Amino acid sequence: VMAFGYVHELISDEIPDPVAYYTDFVAEKNKERAAAFTEETRPRAFVTPVEYNLGQFLLYTLLEELNVKEVIDILAAQMRFQ
Known part of the structure; x- marks a missing residue:
């Protein structure tokens, strides 16, 4: 869980629309997390049969x-x- 701050505090010259920026940021982080837990890399409870x-x-x-x-x-x- 990440806290980014209030919307009025996040508006700057670099990020004019913080809602759209952080929506894309969260979507990218979710893709990274899903890639980390793919079927090949997911930790198994029973490694040996x-x-x-x-x-x-x-x-x-x-x-x-x-x-x-x-x-x-x-x-x-x-x-x-x-």
């Missing part, structure tokens, strides 16, 4: 359905004491 992370959910669900958490915990505990 989500499918890479789905294996963890699959493995977690498989372990829960087979009820092997206790066995894995026992095996892991035995490995730590060796």
